[in-house]
Amino acid sequence: MNPATLKTHEVKTVAPLQNFATAHASSMRVAIVEDDPSQAELLTHWLELAGHHCHHFDRGELLIRSLDQESFDVLVLDWNLPDISGVDVLKRIRNSSQSALPILFVTARNREDDVVTALRQGADDYMVKPVRRLELLARLEAIARRGKHRSEQPEIIELDVYKVDTQTRTVMRKERQVELTAKDFDLSVLFLRNVGRLLSRGHIRESVWGPNAVVTSRTLDTHVSRIRNKLGLTPEHGWRLAAVYRYGYRLEQLDAAAQRLAATNER
Amino acid sequence: MSTLTGSTHKQSTLASALPALTVMVEKDLEVLVQRFLARKRDDLDRARAALGTGDFETIRRIGHDLKGAGEGFGFPELSAFGAALERAAVLHNERALGDELAAVDQFLSRLRITFK
Numbered sequence: 001m002n003p004a005t006l007k008t009h010e011v012k013t014v015a016p017l018q019n020f021a022t023a024h025a026s027s028m029r030v031a032i033v034e035d036d037p038s039q040a041e042l043l044t045h046w047l048e049l050a051g052h053h054c055h056h057f058d059r060g061e062l063l064i065r066s067l068d069q070e071s072f073d074v075l076v077l078d079w080n081l082p083d084i085s086g087v088d089v090l091k092r093i094r095n096s097s098q099s100a101l102p103i104l105f106v107t108a109r110n111r112e113d114d115v116v117t118a119l120r121q122g123a124d125d126y127m128v129k130p131v132r133r134l135e136l137l138a139r140l141e142a143i144a145r146r147g148k149h150r151s152e153q154p155e156i157i158e159l160d161v162y163k164v165d166t167q168t169r170t171v172m173r174k175e176r177q178v179e180l181t182a183k184d185f186d187l188s189v190l191f192l193r194n195v196g197r198l199l200s201r202g203h204i205r206e207s208v209w210g211p212n213a214v215v216t217s218r219t220l221d222t223h224v225s226r227i228r229n230k231l232g233l234t235p236e237h238g239w240r241l242a243a244v245y246r247y248g249y250r251l252e253q254l255d256a257a258a259q260r261l262a263a264t265n266e267r
Numbered sequence: 268m269s270t271l272t273g274s275t276h277k278q279s280t281l282a283s284a285l286p287a288l289t290v291m292v293e294k295d296l297e298v299l300v301q302r303f304l305a306r307k308r309d310d311l312d313r314a315r316a317a318l319g320t321g322d323f324e325t326i327r328r329i330g331h332d333l334k335g336a337g338e339g340f341g342f343p344e345l346s347a348f349g350a351a352l353e354r355a356a357v358l359h360n361e362r363a364l365g366d367e368l369a370a371v372d373q374f375l376s377r378l379r380i381t382f383k
Contacts, residue, residue, distance in 0.1 A: 036332045038303040042339050045299055080331065108335040130338035130346050 028052045028073040028144055029203055033063050033089060034106075035081050039129070043076060043106070046133045047140075053211045058082075060089040067098050069247055071200040074144045077123075079107035079114070087121055094122040097198070102143040106131055157192050160238065160253065162231065164192060171231065178230050183208055188227050191241065191251040200248040224249055235259055287379040292341055297382040303340050304375065307333065311371055314352070318364055326364060327356035333371075344374055 030047055034040040035058045044054040055072070057063040060081045075093070079086040086105060093101055105118045108129040115126050124143040127136065157164040163172040169185050171178045180188060186208045190199070199207075201220060208223075209215045224241065228234065233241040233251065238259050240252045292300055310329045317325040333349025348371045355363035 036336060038299075038306055039332070039336045039339070041299050041302065042336065045296070080328075108331055129335035130343075133339075 029206060030054045030074050030076060031057065031063060031072040032076045033057045033060055033081065033086065034078045046136065050137050053206050060084040060086065063089060064092055067096065069200055071098065071198060071203045071248070072101060074102045074104065074140055076104050076106050079105065079109050087118060090118065090121050090123055102146070104140055104143055159192055159195070162192060164189060173231060180227070180230065184223055184227050187223050188231060195251050195253055198244060198248060198250045204248060288374070288377040289379045289381065290341065291381050291383065294382045300340055300380065303336065307345065308375060311368060311375065314368055318361065318368065323356045323359050327353050330356055348374065
């Protein structure tokens with residue numbers, strides 16, 4: 001770009017950031033793998049203004065390691081990283097226990113074969129930098145919606161003997177209301193919306209108590225134990241709210257055989 | 268309302284002779300934009316040093332990052348400079364790199380940002 005082509009005087013305005021949080025989007029836990037600190041800060045700023053919680057990794061290996069103990073709703077992944085390439089990160093995730101994690105590639109590489117490679121290796125979507133704010137949010141929400149574990153978030157959740165109304169914040173079990181504290185309600189909704197999904201302790205803490213709350217493991221375990229008892233999330237009722245060592249919890253709905261087996265094992 | 272100018276950086280003779288480039292940015296981006304521009308000034312110094320030693324890969328990465336982030340912060344010119352730097356670095360075109368780095372310097376020096 002020739003300096004001579006620059007205009008000698010110009011006034012322009014960077015578009016305002018407020019008022020764009022999408023009404024239908026619920027908060028997501030977003031992992032961002034990006035080695036450029038400015039780009040990472042900008043993406044984080046945009047996503048947090050839209051109500052999402054962001055976790056930044058400046059190396060691919062750091063994210064891969066974190067997935068042993070953490071879960072996320074969606075991943076924003078750069079291609080050019082200092083340690084391993086974004087495509088390698090993508091391949092390793094797709095071959096791991098977190099293979100269903102929705103992944104959006106955000107990279108300055110704009111060649112057609114780059115886009116094709118990323119999509120064929122399992123990326124859910126691909127954006128070329130510089131990214132536009134609203135498009136980024138819309139694409140993230142779209143791949144999260146399409147994700148295996150995350151669908152539209154209805155106000156009423158009906159599942160087996162449970163009926164949850166997120167507007168009135170009530171939980172019915174076998175048509176009888178279950179008395180829950182505010183945190184226990186939020187925890188119940190989180191698990192009932194993510195049946196079968198392994199949720200890390202960090203993910204649970206952030207979703208229920210917020211990103212800055214200090215919550216001990218013991219406190220979290222106490223709340224989980226309480227909703228397990230109050231909602232009857234136990235094998236004899238066809239459910240299991242299982243602790244996964246050094247990771248978190250998973251709510252599982254048992255089929256008849258698994259229910260019998262679990263009941264036998266617990267005797 | 269606060270204002271950020273490029274005067275903290277040593278200005279080129281050409282840039283100081285040109286009128287300021289005034290940009291209005293939302294207040295909530297102030298800290299991010301200030302950090303971004305400070306990093307880009309550092310990158311400019313690193314790129315000049317790299318050009319002196321023939322380290323084209325460092326310049327390519329600096330150009331690549333500038334291309335990716337400039338427009339997002341409201342400076343599409345910087346994205347364009349970044350793309351040009353990346354191209355010239357891949358081609359080991361020292362003359363073009365010198366011109367592009369001078370253009371980035373000039374742009375940063377002329378910037379006058381008002382946050383409100």
